[in-house]
Structure formats: C-alpha cells, structure tokens
Amino acid sequence: MTTQTSRQRWELLLVPLVIIAFCAAAYWLTLSFDRMPPILKRGIQPADFPQLVCATIIILTLFMMWRDPVRIAEQSGSKTVGTMVLMVVFAGLTTIDLFLALAVFAAVLAFYWGERRVGFLVLVGLIVPVLVFFLFDRVFEIRFPRGLLTNLWYG
Amino acid sequence: MDGILNGLLALGDPQLLILLLMATLGGVVIGALPGLNATTGAALLLPFTLTMEPIPAIAVLTAIYCSATFAGAITAILINTPGTSASATTCLDGYPMAMRGEAGRALGMAVVSSTIGGVLSVLCLMLAAPLLARAAYHFSPPEYFALTLFGLSMLATIGDGSPVRNIIAGALGVLLALVGVDNLTTVERFTFGSHELYDGIGFVPVMIGLFGISELLVQSSALDQIRERIKLNAVKLPSREDYKKVWKTILRSSGIGVFIGILPAEGATVASMIGYNEARRWSKTPEQFGKGAIEGIAGSEAANNAATGGAMVPTLALGIPGSATAAVILAGLMVHGLRPGPAMFTEQAEFAYAIFWSMLFVNLLFLAIGLYGARLFARITLVPTQILWPCVFIFSVVGAYALEQSMFDVWVALISGVLGYLMRRYGFSVVPLAIGLILGGMLEQRLGQSMVMLDEKWWLLVTRPLTLFFFVLTALALFGPTVWRIMRPESARQSDQ
Numbered sequence: 001m002t003t004q005t006s007r008q009r010w011e012l013l014l015v016p017l018v019i020i021a022f023c024a025a026a027y028w029l030t031l032s033f034d035r036m037p038p039i040l041k042r043g044i045q046p047a048d049f050p051q052l053v054c055a056t057i058i059i060l061t062l063f064m065m066w067r068d069p070v071r072i073a074e075q076s077g078s079k080t081v082g083t084m085v086l087m088v089v090f091a092g093l094t095t096i097d098l099f100l101a102l103a104v105f106a107a108v109l110a111f112y113w114g115e116r117r118v119g120f121l122v123l124v125g126l127i128v129p130v131l132v133f134f135l136f137d138r139v140f141e142i143r144f145p146r147g148l149l150t151n152l153w154y155g
Numbered sequence: 156m157d158g159i160l161n162g163l164l165a166l167g168d169p170q171l172l173i174l175l176l177m178a179t180l181g182g183v184v185i186g187a188l189p190g191l192n193a194t195t196g197a198a199l200l201l202p203f204t205l206t207m208e209p210i211p212a213i214a215v216l217t218a219i220y221c222s223a224t225f226a227g228a229i230t231a232i233l234i235n236t237p238g239t240s241a242s243a244t245t246c247l248d249g250y251p252m253a254m255r256g257e258a259g260r261a262l263g264m265a266v267v268s269s270t271i272g273g274v275l276s277v278l279c280l281m282l283a284a285p286l287l288a289r290a291a292y293h294f295s296p297p298e299y300f301a302l303t304l305f306g307l308s309m310l311a312t313i314g315d316g317s318p319v320r321n322i323i324a325g326a327l328g329v330l331l332a333l334v335g336v337d338n339l340t341t342v343e344r345f346t347f348g349s350h351e352l353y354d355g356i357g358f359v360p361v362m363i364g365l366f367g368i369s370e371l372l373v374q375s376s377a378l379d380q381i382r383e384r385i386k387l388n389a390v391k392l393p394s395r396e397d398y399k400k401v402w403k404t405i406l407r408s409s410g411i412g413v414f415i416g417i418l419p420a421e422g423a424t425v426a427s428m429i430g431y432n433e434a435r436r437w438s439k440t441p442e443q444f445g446k447g448a449i450e451g452i453a454g455s456e457a458a459n460n461a462a463t464g465g466a467m468v469p470t471l472a473l474g475i476p477g478s479a480t481a482a483v484i485l486a487g488l489m490v491h492g493l494r495p496g497p498a499m500f501t502e503q504a505e506f507a508y509a510i511f512w513s514m515l516f517v518n519l520l521f522l523a524i525g526l527y528g529a530r531l532f533a534r535i536t537l538v539p540t541q542i543l544w545p546c547v548f549i550f551s552v553v554g555a556y557a558l559e560q561s562m563f564d565v566w567v568a569l570i571s572g573v574l575g576y577l578m579r580r581y582g583f584s585v586v587p588l589a590i591g592l593i594l595g596g597m598l599e600q601r602l603g604q605s606m607v608m609l610d611e612k613w614w615l616l617v618t619r620p621l622t623l624f625f626f627v628l629t630a631l632a633l634f635g636p637t638v639w640r641i642m643r644p645e646s647a648r649q650s651d652q
Binding site: 012023041045046047050056057064068070072073076082084087091094098105107109110113115123141144 | 205322326327329330333337342343344373376378379539540541544545546548550552553556557562565572573576579580581595598599603605611
C-alpha cells in the first residue's frame, strides 16, 4: 500500500514536470526560428507568440502545482494498458496492410475485452471492416493505402 | 430576406431531406449509446461529409448535434447512464420515474421539452446570429483579438476540469496550432523538417483522437460495469396536468440554455445543470427532485437542447465555438473553406439560413422519432462495449485517414487519443485543447494584425472601448470565481464546505 501511494505521488508530480519540460523544450526551439527584418515581420516576430504561450503555460503549471495539484480523475482498468499495447501492435501491422491491421485489431480487442461469441467476433473483425472498406472505396471514392490485402482488390 | 427564403428553398431538396433524416437517426443512435456523444459522433462523421457540398455537410453535423443531445435522455432514463454528459441531470429524476413504471411518461416529457427547447433556440439563432454578425462588422483586428482571447478565457469555466487546468489545456491547444509554416511570415515552426507538418496539425485527426480514441481507452476501464435496462412499453405524450406543471420550467430552461449556449465554450452540459437547479429552485415541490419529479426532466432537457442553437450563434457569427461540438462543426466549416463571421450572413446568407432551417427541421424530426421510435432505440442502449468500441476504432482510424489520405493523420489521431486519455486521467478536460487548437492560429494572426495597425504599441489595445470591454470580460472569466469566493461572507463559505 505504501509503495503504491508513493508511486502515485511520483506519478502526480511527474505530470506538471512533463508539461513544464515540454514547454521549456518548445521555448528552446523557438530560439532557433528565423527572425524577420522589421519591414517583413507583420507586427510580431514568428517566435514571439509561441514564446508567450510557452511562458504562460509554465507559469500556469507552477500555479497549478501550488494551488490545485493534479489528481487522478480516471482510474485505469486492468485492460487499459493492454489496449494501448494493442494499438502499438496495430501501428506495426499497418506497415503490412491497413485493412488487415484494422480487422486484426478489432477482433483481438473484442476478444481481449471479453467477447467469446464467434459470430460477434466475425462481425467486428471481418464484416464491419469489409463494409467500411467498400463504403469508402465505392461511395466516398477514398482508397486505402496499398498493402498485402488491399492489393488484391486494387490489382 | 432573400437569404432566409433561399435557405428554406435549399431545404426543399429531397436528397438533403433524406440525408437529414439519416443523420437524425444516426444522431439518436449515437446519443443513445453510452460513451458516445454528440461531439464524438460529429468528429467521427466529419470525414464522411468531406465529399458533400457545404450545405448538406454542415447540416448533417448540426443534425447529429441536435439529435444526439436529445437522445442522451433515452439511456439516462432507461439505464441510469447518461448517453451524453448533458443528460447527467436527467438521470436524477428520469430513472426514479422509470423505476416506478413511468418510463414512457418520462421519455415523453424528455422528447417534448427537448423539442421545445431546440425549436426556441433555433428561432433565437435566426434572430441573434445575424444581429451579432452585423455588430461584428465594426470589429477590427484588435477587437477580434480581444474577443478570441475572451473565448479562450471562457474555457476556465467549462464543466469538467479545474479552471487552471482548463486554461493550461487550452494554451497547449494554442501551442499545437502554431505548428507549421507561419501564415504571416512563412517561417517554419516546430516542423522538424517534416513536410507533413508544414500545413500544421489537422483539426480532424486530433478531434477524432481526443473524443473517439481517448473514450475507447476510458471505456476499457469500465468493462465490468453491468447495465440493466428498464422495460419500456410506449412513450406517452405529457398530459394536460404535466404541461400545467412544467410549461414555466420549459420556457425558463430554454432561456437559460440559449444564454449559456451563446457564451463561448459553454455547452449543453453546463446549461442542463443550471436548468435543472433553477427548476428545483422555482419548484413548489423541490423535495420531489431526485425522486422522480417530472419538472426535473423538463428543466434539464429543455436547457441542454436549447444550448445547441445558442452555441451556433457565436460559432457562425464570430467564428468562436459555443461548445465542444460546435468546435467540431467549426472545424467542418474550415475544412469546407467557409469562413464564419459577419460575411457569412451577406455573402453566404443562403448557406447560413439553410443550416438554421435544417436545425429547425431536425428538432421537429426527433420529436416524431422520439415518440414513435424510442422503444426501438431503447434496444441499442445495451450494445455490448466489447462490440461497439472496436467498431468505433475502425471508424476513427478510417475517418482520420480519409481527409488527406495520409497515414500521418492516423498517427496523429492515435497519439491524440492516448494524450486525451492521459489528460482525462489526470483531471484535464480535452475540450479546451480542441478549442485552443482551433482558435490558436486565429489568435496569433489577429494579434499580429493588431500590432501592425497599432504601430506595435500594444498598450494602445486597452484604449479602444470594445477591446477594453472584452479584456474586462476575460479578466472576469479568469479571476471572477476566485474573487467571488474571497469576497463572499465567511458564513456563506462555511455553508459551502
């Protein structure tokens, strides 16, 4: 219990630190933006506004740490991390074929979330992706990127 | 006048009417499914509207907005789970009524009060939006800058998330909006040499990620939730006694909804909460609230549907989104090359009025759908999460891909989804990020134009009356609640605690 509390404390401290680090990095990047000669700068330099926004976020985050610390509002379930991992697998599969990746992801996600009825798994993993594919291809004339399976249709 | 008539004539197109019927049915399905709401639905369907003409495209999105906002009441009443956050207060009295065998009466009241609220709000939209747009004709860049800043400051007060966290999220959205080639100077910013980032980060994939994929991750932690639906025999129109009891509540809540909707960033959720609280405050039997008071349903539903028309007022007249769903619709307008603002009511009057008429039509349409189809839609409330959300994922990915036919947008949607989930986990609302992304570029552009106009003397901004007025409103939105808390008598503060 003590370990968990201490981990959560770190986690909550990490959130504002990540925001500050992100904005500090963005601010640092703005220092490398080209500066325009006065005649071309159109009121403000390209770096001015991003710097103002970064500084505002950093100040607000410090204020948040002082007055209104971050809390955990949504508890992660045991399947949340697994779902994110599946998304990474999906991203990897898209390099082979987007349609294949969608079908595999949908079926595996449904199974992982507890669906065991074969009919529903076929619906989610095959029928819906096929319908969506043809809806986009025929009705909206939007082509999926070429891949292992889509090449069979596109030729 | 021509614009009003031409807009009405545009609605005479049978194809558009069929499309509106389908969108309304789709909106009711979206609203009735727990976890999906008007914003998610509009974000997911936005890519499907890309091949359409502007009038049907935006009419479809507004139809989803109106009908999904209403349909949240179906799940709120029958399974005690609000289909949309705007229906959270409908649960309080709708479910107890359903429990005592009055589900049909509760749904009937929800349908009728939603329709009245929606119709009144569209009439207000028709009157107020052109007037506001005409007033905005006198705005120059400093006024627009101050107005956009005010719009962003209103993020502090939106429903979920603390004020400071909302503003941080909004500012992060503004920062993301600055990625790409600067329109004023053509200097590359935060592109890291990637040509996909030259045009900036697209609104559509970010919105799909923030509202669709992040919700999928939230749903993954609620898989063990068991939902039970209460039996619904038929929807009953309210009786004469019911009308006598609630007509004042419906009118009051409609007014509240329109007003809250017009305020930038405030949407149906805030409107329904205030509408419900005011209904209780004015009721002769406030002790019945929470136990199945029909006025509670009327107060909540009239307000949340009235907010839809109200939210479209600043969206169309000023280009400042009135709610999260209005932000998606605004993104749709931009994707279709339309520029909301004063010119919309002169140069594109037919378009603007066609949207108003279609919203009016949709409000009447869901009255019929709600009364005669609620039994059917009640069945979809129990679609298993493990079936629904993989399908939502497929639509999210394909929708993100469709706009530019680019896998880069799919990665943007996925990353936005994970970011959105993490934000929600740590108490940040994703709505300010989306609105900041839309308004960020506009804010910088107007600041730059103001600086040119004022000869780079920024302090002259406060010497202009309207600009000063908006700055005062901004300060009130940001610091008003804190000052109010400090200024209140000690006894009132203690009673709050």
